[in-house]
Amino acid sequence: MWVLSGLADEISPDFDAQCRLLSKLGLRYLEFRSAWEVSALDLVAEELCMAKTILASHGLGVSSIGSPIGRIFIDEDFGPHLEQMRYAADVARFFDASYIRISSFVIPEGADADSYRDEVLRRMHDLTQVAAESRVILLHENETDTYGDTPRRCLDLVESVGSPHLRLAWDAGNLAPVGVPPITESPVTESYAPLRPHLEYIQVKDALLMAGQAETLRSLRRSRWRGVRPPACSTLASPARAR
Numbered sequence: 450m451w452v453l454s455g456l457a458d459e460i461s462p463d464f465d466a467q468c469r470l471l472s473k474l475g476l477r478y479l480e481f482r483s484a485w486e487v488s489a490l491d492l493v494a495e496e497l498c499m500a501k502t503i504l505a506s507h508g509l510g511v512s513s514i515g516s517p518i519g520r521i522f523i524d525e526d527f528g529p530h531l532e533q534m535r536y537a538a539d540v541a542r543f544f545d546a547s548y549i550r551i552s553s554f555v556i557p558e559g560a561d562a563d564s565y566r567d568e569v570l571r572r573m574h575d576l577t578q579v580a581a582e583s584r585v586i587l588l589h590e591n592e593t594d595t596y597g598d599t600p601r602r603c604l605d606l607v608e609s610v611g612s613p614h615l616r617l618a619w620d621a622g623n624l625a626p627v628g629v630p631p632i633t634e635s636p637v638t639e640s641y642a643p644l645r646p647h648l649e650y651i652q653v654k655d656a657l658l659m660a661g662q663a664e665t666l667r668s669l670r671r672s673r674w675r676g677v678r679p680p681a682c683s684t685l686a687s688p689a690r691a692r
Contacts (some may be wrong), residue, residue, distance in 0.1 A: 452477070452478060452479050452512065453476050453477070453478070453589060454476065454477075454478035454479060454513065454514055455471050455474075455479055455480065455659075456480045456482055457470070457471050458478050458483040458484070459615070460484050462484075462485055462486040463485065464485060464499075464503055465503050465557035466510045467479070467484070468503055468504060468506075468507040468509055469507060471507070471509060472507040472508060472509060473676040474497070474656035476509070477508065477509060477510060478509060478510050478511065478512035479504065479509050479510075479511055479512065480511070480512055480514075480550070481500070481511045481513070481514055481515060481517030481546070482511045482516075482545060483499050483515075483532060484496070484500050484513075484554055488517060489514055489515065489516070489540060490514075490516060490517065490533060490536060490540060493557065495667055497540065497543060501518055501543070501544065501566045502651065503559035504544075508584065510546075511541075511545065511546040511547065512546060512547075512548065513541075513546055513547070513548035513549065513550050513588060513650065513685065514540055514541045514544070514546055514548070514549045514550065515536055515550050516549050516550055516551060517533075517554070518533065518534050518537055518549065518551040518576065518587075519552035519553050519554055519576070519589075519595065520552050520554075520592075520595075521554065521555065521558075521566060521629070522554065522555045523554040523555065523556060523557075523558060523565045523569060526558065527572055527575075531575055531576070531579070532578075534576050534579050535583075537549050537581070538579055538580060538582075538583035538585055539584070542583060542584075542585065545620070546585070547585060547586055548585065548586050548587075548588050548591055548649075548650065549585055549587055549681075550574065550578065550588045550650075551587050551589055551590070552588075552589070552592045552596035552597070553569055553573065553592075553595045553596040553602075553606060554572065554591055554595055554596050555568055555594055555595055556594060556595065556596055558594075562596050562598075562602065563602075563613055565596060566605070567672075568642045569597075569606070570606070570609050570610065571594055571598045573589075573606060573610050573615065574610055574656045577610050577612045577614050580612075580615070581612060581614040582616040585614070586613070586614050586615070586649065587614060587615045587616070588616055588617065588618035588649060588650045589603065589606060589615060589616070589617055589618060590618040590619075590620055591603050591617075591618075591619065591620055592620070599641035600644060603644060604643050604647070606656045607644075608647075608649045616647055616648070616649035616650070616653060617644055617647045617648050617649060617650070618649065618650040618651070619641075619648050619650070619651050619652065620652040621640075621641075621643065621651075621652075632651065641668055645668075645672065648669070650660060651669065653666070653667070658682075663691065
């Protein structure tokens with residue numbers, strides 16, 4: 450049985466309402482992205498503690514922190530962003546979450562993404578080092594308009610960094626916007642198969658162009674994919690915000 454988790458902040462801005470519905474649906478985990486219309490990384494310590502209490506009251510754990518890490522433009526200053534990564538790692542450990550979802554930097558419109566490869570890899574190495582020190586795992590999502598929005602560049606990222614603390618969160622629904630054939634032409638061969646050894650987390654969503662979500666899930670089942678790891682981090686008394 451695979452572990453199911455939900456991005457619940459589109460249910461309601463109220464965190465208790467989010468957790469109440471997930472629990473009613475039978476889920477045991479939530480991917481913590483925001484509460485009370487505030488990003489998880491912008492909540493103050495008291496709000497984080499309140500969120501933790503609400504989660505416990507509904508019998509929910511946190512599978513991953515849905516962070517904004519890697520969602521700045523590649524030519525923006527990286528220093529403050531790296532500090533935010535350190536704080537994200539603290540928040541993940543506070544919630545006993547094994548994972549932090551990230552992206553690989555927004556590419557300026559009309560620019561050649563491959564021309565930014567060296568800078569992207571440098572930043573990803575630094576982010577992954579923070580994750581390794583904090584014993585959490587980064588989940589790179591193939592988000593549209595970022596460097597790693599194609600299967601080829603996703604594979605290059607994870608193989609070039611070469612760390613067990615950088616894995617892939619795969620969103621098959623994002624394949625169609627970057628030119629990967631829709632489900633009628635099955636994207637599994639050209640996208641899923643090379644990435645399969647690095648897949649840790651699968652996102653399923655209601656998308657007009659399904660882009661192989663069902664076939665991806667069938668392929669994972671055939672290959673005996675075991676899904677995400679259970680929480681294994683040490684809980685902190687409270688996260689210390691990086692300054």
